[in-house]
Amino acid sequence: MISLRLRLPRRDFTLDLALQLPARGITALFGPSGCGKTTVLRALAGLERAQGSVAVGQAAEQVWQDDAAGRFLPPHQRPIGYVIQEAALFPHLSVEKNLRYGLRRVAPGSARIELAQAAALLGIDHLLARQPVTLSGGERQRVAIARALLTSPQLLLMDEPLAALDAARKAEILPYLERLHVALAMPIVYVTHALDEVARLADHLVLMAAGRVQASGPLAELLARTDLPLASAEDAGVVLQATVQAHDPPFGLSLLGLDGAGQGGGEQALGLWVGALAQPPGSPVRARVLARDVSVARSAAADSSILNVLPVTLAEVQLGAATALLGLRLGHATQAMPAATRLLARITRRSFEGLQLAVGQPLFAQIKAVSLMR
Numbered sequence: 001m002i003s004l005r006l007r008l009p010r011r012d013f014t015l016d017l018a019l020q021l022p023a024r025g026i027t028a029l030f031g032p033s034g035c036g037k038t039t040v041l042r043a044l045a046g047l048e049r050a051q052g053s054v055a056v057g058q059a060a061e062q063v064w065q066d067d068a069a070g071r072f073l074p075p076h077q078r079p080i081g082y083v084i085q086e087a088a089l090f091p092h093l094s095v096e097k098n099l100r101y102g103l104r105r106v107a108p109g110s111a112r113i114e115l116a117q118a119a120a121l122l123g124i125d126h127l128l129a130r131q132p133v134t135l136s137g138g139e140r141q142r143v144a145i146a147r148a149l150l151t152s153p154q155l156l157l158m159d160e161p162l163a164a165l166d167a168a169r170k171a172e173i174l175p176y177l178e179r180l181h182v183a184l185a186m187p188i189v190y191v192t193h194a195l196d197e198v199a200r201l202a203d204h205l206v207l208m209a210a211g212r213v214q215a216s217g218p219l220a221e222l223l224a225r226t227d228l229p230l231a232s233a234e235d236a237g238v239v240l241q242a243t244v245q246a247h248d249p250p251f252g253l254s255l256l257g258l259d260g261a262g263q264g265g266g267e268q269a270l271g272l273w274v275g276a277l278a279q280p281p282g283s284p285v286r287a288r289v290l291a292r293d294v295s296v297a298r299s300a301a302a303d304s305s306i307l308n309v310l311p312v313t314l315a316e317v318q319l320g321a322a323t324a325l326l327g328l329r330l331g332h333a334t335q336a337m338p339a340a341t342r343l344l345a346r347i348t349r350r351s352f353e354g355l356q357l358a359v360g361q362p363l364f365a366q367i368k369a370v371s372l373m374r
Contacts (some may be wrong), residue, residue, distance in 0.1 A: 002187060003060040006043050008050040015039050015050060015211040023058055025203035026181055026188045036211040037191040041157050044189065045082055046075040056155055081148030081156040085164045087140035089132040095143050096128040102150030111152050118146040121183055122176050138169035142176055156188045162197060177201055199239050199288050200373040224342040226318045226327045231344065237290035238344055239373065244283045245271060252276045256287060258341060270330055273307040274370050286373040293369040294345035296326065298355060300364045308367035312343060314359055324352035332362045
């Protein structure tokens with residue numbers, strides 16, 4: 001658990017928040033530029049002197065800051081790794097020597113991550129003899145992340161680590177960040193203003209605006225809420241946890257079973273067809289469905305080319321001048337389903353009125369596209 005209560009008043013900006021974050025997985029701080037995301041990270045690191053308290057550990061037993069008790073650990077006494085937008089490698093040192101610099105912060109015999117392990121996790125084994133000037137932007141950032149890991153941190157802080165990379169380099173490094181998520185138990189606090197990074201990497205989400213927390217909770221639950229600003233974004237959508245159920249090689253498809261959908265309510269389990277996957281049946285995957293790729297019908301079409309047509313119940317509606325955002329609970333049963341098993345659909349206001357839609361109505365969601373995140 002990471003517990004923080006921070007207040008930092010300035011002339012034109014005030015940070016004021018209280019949070020309890022999970023001690024495992026990736027927590028994303030998300031919001032517009034200037035909302036205080038980086039300030040929170042710097043306060044966690046001790047680089048920004050906010051007022052309040054910071055504690056980490058399974059039960060928040062390690063107190064790094066408690067102004068009421070007169071306690072404040074300086075940055076060098078906090079077991080953190082810190083990765084910023086620019087890799088900031090030492091240009092005169094080889095990749096291996098840059099990595100070994102990270103080991104200097106760890107007492108002999110107490111390293112929890114070895115150089116070979118960090119290099120393998122980030123896929124930089126073959127770069128150890130190279131100089132930073134010869135590396136691509138994505139390679140430099142992978143070296144910077146490996147160096148941060150070699151400090152054996154209890155908390156890894158990442159401040160928009162992909163912001164300085166072009167689309168190709170960003171696509172190159174994302175799989176390695178996913179690998180860290182699976183391989184390491186340490187908590188990661190990840191600052192970004194890119195919703196696609198949040199959907200792909202995060203487990204827990206903190207939405208920020210003007211120095212305050214708008215909402216905090218499991219990623220899937222917050223993405224599925226129609227009352228939050230995320231829902232009005234062009235790339236609004238939900239993330240669904242799923243399991244590979246079967247493969248259909250003749251048609252180049254795989255079937256995903258949606259975790260929690262159709263279980264315990266007397267309904268059949270619901271699934272999604274996607275392009276053929278390499279993972280064997282039983283493998284967990286994460287799927288993203290955008291609101292703009294979902295339409296609804298009052299009856300299931302028997303002659304449609306759309307493969308993924310799921311029974312849903314209209315749970316909530318946010319009406320705009322020209323559009324309607326629908327929150328859809330999977331299944332037609334009356335039992336309440338977890339928020340994580342919801343879809344969003346954005347349709348025209350004209351369609352909403354024409355179909356005479358109402359909350360509680362059984363419908364069919366027609367899903368035109370599904371993205372596999374990991």
